[in-house]
Amino acid sequence: MWAIDSTISDEGGRRADSHKHEVFMAVNMMAGLASGTFSMRRSTMATCKLEDAAKQTVDYFVKDGMLLGLGTGSASSAAISYVGQKLSTGALRDVVGVPMSSLSASKASQAGLPLRAFENNMKLDFAFNDADLVQEGTLFAIIGRKNVEGRESILKEKTIAKAANQFVFIVDEPVFTQELTGVVPVLIQQEDWLETAEEIDDLFLGDAEVWRRPSAGEAGPMGGDCPLVTKEGHFILDLLFTSTITNPSEIAESLEAINGVVGHGLILDSVYASAVAGRDGVKIRTSLFKRAFTSMQ
Numbered sequence: 001m002w003a004i005d006s007t008i009s010d011e012g013g014r015r016a017d018s019h020k021h022e023v024f025m026a027v028n029m030m031a032g033l034a035s036g037t038f039s040m041r042r043s044t045m046a047t048c049k050l051e052d053a054a055k056q057t058v059d060y061f062v063k064d065g066m067l068l069g070l071g072t073g074s075a076s077s078a079a080i081s082y083v084g085q086k087l088s089t090g091a092l093r094d095v096v097g098v099p100m101s102s103l104s105a106s107k108a109s110q111a112g113l114p115l116r117a118f119e120n121n122m123k124l125d126f127a128f129n130d131a132d133l134v135q136e137g138t139l140f141a142i143i144g145r146k147n148v149e150g151r152e153s154i155l156k157e158k159t160i161a162k163a164a165n166q167f168v169f170i171v172d173e174p175v176f177t178q179e180l181t182g183v184v185p186v187l188i189q190q191e192d193w194l195e196t197a198e199e200i201d202d203l204f205l206g207d208a209e210v211w212r213r214p215s216a217g218e219a220g221p222m223g224g225d226c227p228l229v230t231k232e233g234h235f236i237l238d239l240l241f242t243s244t245i246t247n248p249s250e251i252a253e254s255l256e257a258i259n260g261v262v263g264h265g266l267i268l269d270s271v272y273a274s275a276v277a278g279r280d281g282v283k284i285r286t287s288l289f290k291r292a293f294t295s296m297q
């Protein structure tokens with residue numbers, strides 16, 4: 001049993017000095033501390049690929065018999081394929097995936113990874129996902145900016161991330177930033193959507209522009225002639241912040257209080273760690289805040 005980062009934060013999310021709290025752990029250092037089942041391959045390339053981060057995340061976190069949340073995007077797809085590969089060679093057994101999106105379901109089917117649909121109150125052992133941005137230190141993240149078929153699943157992704165005992169983002173260095181900036185996607189009901197959009201616009205006047213996301217063609221405040229409709233039947237508003245997002249929790253809270261808002265792409269409370277692929281290899285960055293999980297087998 002090895003305690004990951006158990007000293008980097010206090011109950012209640014109290015911040016301590018950044019040196020102590022922001023432990024930057026090369027995964028190959030972790031290998032030395034962990035049990036013999038994990039062996040780390042340091043990338044010989046100048047820039048470690050996202051795929052390496054995906055594989056190393058699987059090697060480190062995924063064990064026999066686990067129920068796994070399967071995320072959406074390139075890194076998650078690489079992790080799903082690798083789990084399938086390990087199952088086919090017998091390096092892993094009895095692992096079942098719970099897809100966060102149609103994209104991850106189809107990747108899992110291709111990889112031969114058995115699937116189960118998410119059910120209310122389901123508990124998962126581990127989950128991974130891609131992200132559009134992850135903030136260093138807090139691991140606050142934004143998902144759902146991409147507008148591609150099979151990825152419009154913010155609600156499901158967040159629900160499954162929350163249901164997992166441990167949840168890790170697998171990202172490239174440029175995605176792992178000091179500040180959160182740019183677009184926060186907001187899911188809204190179609191009914192009276194304009195009123196909802198106007199309320200959001202008023203709330204963030206001067207801080208953000210509100211555009212309805214189109215399914216194709218030109219974007220614009222009204223979403224053009226072809227607004228995107230998600231599988232669950234929602235529109236997406238892209239809330240484009242014109243300066244750094246310094247108060248994501250307040251933004252999340254304000255959005256959640258608006259009639260017609262059904263969700264948003266801010267993830268502020270489920271993240272255990274982020275596997276970051278960069279020039280010096282894959283590093284596991286943990287949250288400043290106390291998480292409910294302090295140990296790994």
Ligand SMILES: O=C(CO)[C@H](O)[C@H](O)COP(=O)(O)O
Nearest residue numbers: 072073074130131132143144
């Ligand atoms: O929003 C996301 C996950 O919910 C991802 O950031 C997105 O899907 C990443 O896609 P890709 O890796 O293909 O750029």
